[in-house]
Structures are given as structure tokens and as C-alpha cells.
Amino acid sequence: MTLLSVQDLHVTFGTADGAVRAVQGVSFDVEPGETVAIVGESGSGKSVTANSLLRLNFGADVRIDGRILLEGRDILAMDETQIRSVRGREVAMIFQDPLTALNPFYTVGHQIAEAFAIHHPGTPKRELRKIALESLNKVGIPEPSKRIDQYPHEFSGGMRQRIVIAIALVNSPKLLIADEPTTALDVTVQAQILELIAQMQAEHGSAVILITHDLGVVAEITERVMVMYAGRVVESASVADTFLTPTHPYTRGLLKSVKSLDAGRHERLESIPGIPPSLINLPSGCPFHPRCAYAESLGGRCETETPALHLVGSSRSACHLPDERLLGLLGGGV
């Protein structure tokens, strides 16, 4: 059975400047144990999508439409009690900034134990402490019996992210949503955390949705990739297809922008011109057309008609270009 099925998700925020259409018509499935990446830059709607999956848009004036089916049960239709039993037990989350993700007023042991106790009421204190200790040990915190009673500020960034992971995994969730889990960390620590996530995933059999702006991270640990731009999925494909035969001009631009260690000295980087659109005033038609080098070759079609995701080779792409041109994007010039 499909673990998670997101169908035609729309998320709109009300702000003083007008409605921000952060996510528009996003659909995807996640199978048990699978790793899926959602890639995009700021404003692409990737983090909003992640937060909507657990309805975490706390306190904001937000409207979520569509269906989010977790093993067939619609998360958007659940009442408070039902969604609470999903949060942290069936679906857990890791956040971007480990420095702010932990509650500064409680010890890390308390925070791990709390995550377990919420879903297992009546667990004796001694048992909870044992569980917290084991969790710290599993995520590689040295001297856990000493550090269990320390506060978050006494840990380094990498260690805090390990604790956040320990909290997420204490209930062995079916799905782990990792929202930019390594962005705020040093490069060498980043590698440790990615490794830990992969290792924990193998151990618990959880599926993972990895939200990131970094295509490099994607290539390392995921199987499937969805590229988002201005609130829409513009390409969805296997990792190999995404990197070897990207079928959307935006994906191509992102790939070309990735800095490579093998570049020659002063080798010019290909870049995507312009800036991402405002989500309040989205361009008509394809949201990418003002920055797209191919838009002109299609006459005015990109400005008027929003392309739908359709099969191109073995990928799905939302672009008006004919299939044979899309499949040859990386090779040919503009």
C-alpha cells in the first residue's frame, strides 16, 4: 500500500500584501521505505509542502486544499486528536536549524523522553530515561549518561541535529520528513548527519522525504527527485534521470549552476538569469517563462498556458517543449 499520497495540494497564506499562493497543485506518492527528495530554491514551496503534511503551519492564516492520504486516511480531514496521534508517531520531522529546534528550557533527555511519552502515556519514569539514553547512544552522542541531563546550548550544532534526529526516531515513524537537515551545518558534519539519516532509515525501515536546495545532497542519498519552482512541481524523475537527462529547463539550469570540484580555473558558471518570482504576483502561464531561455522558441505559448506534468521518456516534466528537445536538454545548447 502506498504510504503517503498527496493529491492536488494547494496552500495559500493570507498576508497584509495579498494572498501568497505558496503551493499550487502538487501531487506525489511515497512508498514504504523509499527516499524521495523535494528540491527547490527559496520560495519554491518545498518547506510549505513539508509543513502542510503534518499541518504544522501553526498560528498562520493559512488555507490548505487537496488530499494528503497517509495509508488511505486523509490528514486534512482529521480532527485535532487524530492528527496528534500521527505527529511524531507515524510521521516525524527534522528541521533545518538545530540551534533553534530544541527547547532551550528543558534537558535533551527530557525532550527525547517527552516525544515517547506523548504517544505512550503511563510509561514509568525509569523506563523513559532508559529510552532516552538508548536514543542518544544510537545517534552517536558520546557519554550519553552524562549528557542526558544537559541543556541544548551545551551541545554543538552537529550534536543538536543528532538529538533532533533521536527525537524524530524515538517512536520508529513510518515516514520521516527532513527539512534541509544539513543546510545549517559545517561540511564535514553535514556528511556525518546524512550518513546517520541513511543508517537510521535502514534500521527503522522508515520512508524519508528529504527537502533540500542542494542537488549534491540529493544525489548522495535519494532514489526519486521532485523539482519545485514557484509552488509547482516542474519535474519528477528518478535520481539517475534527473541528473543525466533532466527534462525541464529549470532543472537543467540548477544542474549547470552546481559548483563542481572538477571545474577548470576561472571556468564560467552557467547561471539562470533573473530572480525567482513573487508568490503574490505570479507570472501568467508557466511560472518559469520569464527566466527561461527556451520560452521564446515556442512563441507566446509559455506566457498563456500553464504546462501540466506529463510523461517524457521515463520522467515527468511540466514544460511545453517537445519531448525530443526535452530529452536532449543537457547535450544541446539553448
Place this chain on the structure above:
Amino acid sequence: MSETFILEARALRKYFPTGASKMLQRPTDLVRAVDDVSFGLRRGSTLAIVGESGCGKTTLGRLLARLIEPTAGSVVLDGVDLTAASARELLELRRDIQLVFQDPYACLNPRHSIGQSIGTPIRIQKTLDKAAEKARVRELMELVGLNPEHYNRFPHEFSGGQRQRAGIARALALQPKVIIADEPVSALDVSIQSQILNLMEDLQTSLGLSYVFVAHDLSVVRHIADEVAVMYLGKIVEIGDPESVYRRTAHPYTKALLSAVPVADPRRAAGRQRIVLTGDVPSPVNPPSGCRFRTRCPKAAERCAAEEPVLSARSGDQPSGHRVACHFPE
């Protein structure tokens, strides 16, 4: 020697005292943020300084621009010792060395228009009158790819990439010789990073600028550096021509940094061997004895704890300038 170098760091050190309570402070509690760093920046070239948080790269950048006083050592700009300059001389010398910051939003006054912000250094140094300043700012905006008609817009009306362009324009306002760029692209989106890096390259060629480019990641630097210095806990552990540093890496830390860079290619990502360092960077307050990297180094031996390795030419090398501080280089 100083003929070829526009900017030189000579045995620079910066120690910060720590501890919030002054009453209890022991004199030994010093953060050795920068500890005996020397290098030369060639005219018209780019030197990249790479390291993780806490390695001292940002402090080094500030020392070079003399925003902070070094504890010891000197900075020589075009033959003139900045550290010995008086306050008045310094004001003049500052024209030649300017900074670009990681977060352009933090250094643009939100109540000033972007044009006013770009013109600030001109007003402080009083190099031009009002009308000439405005003309110069428009010229600068054009130069960095901003629309001069947006002179009167405010920082919040611009995107991150455009604000960084404004930050660069401001740095260029006084026609400096050297620009210290402290992680100028790390806060930007991937597609925008390339735009800014390309812009910096173009400006270097057309204006003959020299850059010190501070970064936390070796891949960004690859495209623009003529020389790379890798820092760890306040010291340079490896320095040299990027061709040599990237392909014939000598220091285990540089190797780990390189291997930690995610590769955007699933075929290679699967095949390559990765060195994952254990633990975090130790505190610079009481760094490990001997070689500072030894606590995380896969090759550490007894000698590393006892004896501090000196930055010296790679053995069996042609004089390529590639130097490393390690007892057991590759």
C-alpha cells in the same frame, strides 16, 4: 617581494579573551581565533580561504581590512604596513581595501534607499560632491547589473541576489584595490550564486581587482580561486595552487573537506569513497596540543600530539608553492 603582492599577512595573530565574568577570568582563557597566519595575495588574483565554522576565517578577513586590531603580526597593503598606520592614514588606506559580507541585508540600512547605501563610503570619505556622488552611484549600479532607475528603492524591495549586487557596488564605490569577500554567496540560492560569482569574475578582469574570498566549502571556490588556503582552528593547514591542492591533496583535513562535498552525480556518488570525520571541531579556547587536527585525524600518531607541524613545501615537489602543515602528508 612586495612588488608581486598587493596584500600580505605576516604572522598574524588574534586572541580574544573569553568568559562573561571578568572577575573570574583566568588569563589562559583565550580564543586563538587566528594563530600565526602568513600569506601573500598576488596583484589581480583571488586567494580563497576555506574552513569550517570556528576556523578563524572571518576573523582573518576582518584583520586584513583592519576592522579589528591584531594581537601580533602585520598586514601590508601595497607596501604600506596597515597595522602601523595612524588613524588618519588608515582612513585613507581603507579606500583601497573594502569588504563584501555574507548577508547583504544586514549591512544595508533599511531606512536608506539603495542608492544612498551604495554612496555611503563616498560621503564618509568626502571624495565627491553630491551630484557627482549620485552619478557615480548610478554608474556603479549599472556596473553590477542593477537598474540605475531603482536608485530610490529600499533594500526590502530587492531580492537576496540583488542586495548582494548592491553590497558589491558599495564596496567598489571608492575604487579599491582589494576586496575581502566574506562568504558572499553562501546565503543565496544556488541559481543566484552563479550570477554573483560570474559578476565578481567580470569585475576582477575589468577593474583589475584582487580578492580574498572567504568560504566554507571548497566547491564554490574552485571556479574563482588562483590560490587556496585551508584553515583549521586558526591556522593554515594547506595552501597552494588549486590544481595542486585539489588533485594532489596533502593534508588529511583538506581530503576530508573535499570528500564531504556532495557530488551532484548519482553515478559518482555511489562509487566514491568517503572520509567521514568523527566528532566536531574542538574549541579554539584550548586547542589540542601539537597538531590541532589530530583529535579528528585518521592518521594521527604520537608525534602529532607532541610536535606542531610547520607549514612547509610538499616533499619531492617542484617549487609550485604548494605547502602543507602535516607530519604525514599524502
Place this chain on the structure above:
Amino acid sequence: MIFFVLRRSIFGILLLLIISAFTFWIFSALPSDPAALTCGKNCRPEVIEANRERLGYDKPLIEQYGSYMKGIFTGRTYGEEGAAVHCPAPSLGYSYDRHECVTSLIASTLPVTASIALGAFVLWMAIGVGLGTLAALKRGKWQDRVATAFSVIGVSLPTFFLGLIFIMVFVIWTGILPFPRYVGLTDNPFEWFMALILPWLVLAIISAATYVRMTRNGILEVMNEEFVRLGLAKGLPRRRLIVRYVLRAALVPIVTIAGLDFAFLLGGALVTESIFNMPGLGKLTLAAVVNSDLPILVATTMVAAVFIVVANTVVDILYGYLDPRVRVK
């Protein structure tokens, strides 16, 4: 921790010494002559001079300060022979205007002020934090607007104005309450309570206004913190999330400010006490100002300073207790 408390306390005592010396110096530098105040209006210069000598006002300031400080610990005798008055320790001086030891004046007025301050404090914290929390949780809804309106009105109303309105409405027009006349808590708790309702309300409303805004903004800020989102993602019930995550974090800075405000109030609510005719420290101070009664002014200033310094120390220690990030190891 003990070391931290000790160090803070020593620092507090030092600060009090400096403040006392400064106060003493300021008041002695005033143009009014303390010796002239000792013997009424049509006093002959010889008597003034004799009194000056008798009371030690002719001695150098340092010496005067010395005997004043000594008096605090040992008690002090003012005047000579038959006219001598002894004020036992802690003696804070002798008021020739009222012919009473200052210490006993303060001892009789302090309970009044403390009653006012304590009740007002409890009320204003309840109103301020309660309304602020409600406003934050119902942001943009009518509850928020009511709270914001309350806060704006409360901040802009002068104390005497609100006090007079309350007297008019509750005492004169409707007669719900008697005109406030202070009665000791131990004498008649009910009358004590009835007399204090109005001063409490006035002070509470005016102070609560600031706390509504502080609480509301604090909560909204904390709600955007990542750790609150993690709490939600863990599956914490909303109530528990708000109490243990949001309020806990938002109230820490408010508690510390409240401590200082409370101490400030203990030094005497000048306007409120005058309007409601409460014989408290504030009224004592005001009367002393009018009569240039220097010994009382010095003493009330010192008492207020002690409250502030003590509160500062307590707040610092409390902060360390409430926020592990500033806890001293």
C-alpha cells in the same frame, strides 16, 4: 550557584552604600537649612545656631554620614538632656517637623504601601499576562482588538485621572464602595480589602497595559520559534504546547521586568496613595517634600533604593534559575 548568589549580594550591598552616600550628599546640598526647620517660623538666629551645633549639622558632611550610618546599626539619641529623644536601631534619623523617629514613621506607613503594591501586582500580572495571552492566541480576532484597545487606553491614562473617575463612579455616584479609608489587615480584614480595591484597580489597570503588549508580542515571537514547531510535530497537545513551550519561554523576560516594577511600587505609589488618602510611604514622601523634611526624604529614598537593589539581585538569581542558558555552573 551559591557563589553567584554571594557575589550578587556583595555587589548589591556595595551599591547600596554608594547610593546612601550619594543621597546624603544630594540632600545636604539642597538650599534648605535643616537646622532652621527645627524651631518653627519666628526663630531667633541664636537658637538656630545652637540647634545646629546640638544636632551635629555644623560637623563636616563625612562625619554626619558616619554617625548616620552608625545610627542604623546602633540606634541614636537626638538632642540633649531633657529634650533628648532616643531612636533605637535601626535609626534612620529624626523628623523635627513631626517630632518622631523616621524609622517608626516608615514602619507605620510601609504596611500600607506593601498592601497596595502586593494586591496591585497580583491583579496586574493576572490581567496583563492573561489578556496578553488571549490576544496572542486569538490574533486578529475581536479578543485581540479588545486587548489592544485596553492596552492603548491604559498606557495613555494618567493615574490621577483614572483614580478620580473611579472615585466618582464607584463611591460618589453608585456608592458601591465606601470612600477608601485604610484599616490594618489585622484590625479588620474586610475593611482593609474594601479600602484597597480602588487603589489596586487603578494601579493594576495602568501597569497591566504594558504587560498585555509585552505578553502578546512575546508569545507571538516564541510561537514562530522552530522549537515550538518541533513540539507540535512531536504530537504535543495544543494546551501543553502553549503552557510548557510558549508561555514558559515568553514569560521569562516578563517575570524579570515585573520584579523590578514591583520593587519600584514598594518604594511608594505617590499619586495613588494621595488620591485615595492612603497613609503609605508615597504619601509620607510627598508630605516630606512639601515640608522640606530632609531626614524623611533621605530615609524614604534609601528604603526605595533597598527595594530596587534587592529586587534586582533577586531577579538576576531568578533569571539564572528560569533560563538554563544563563545559569552559572
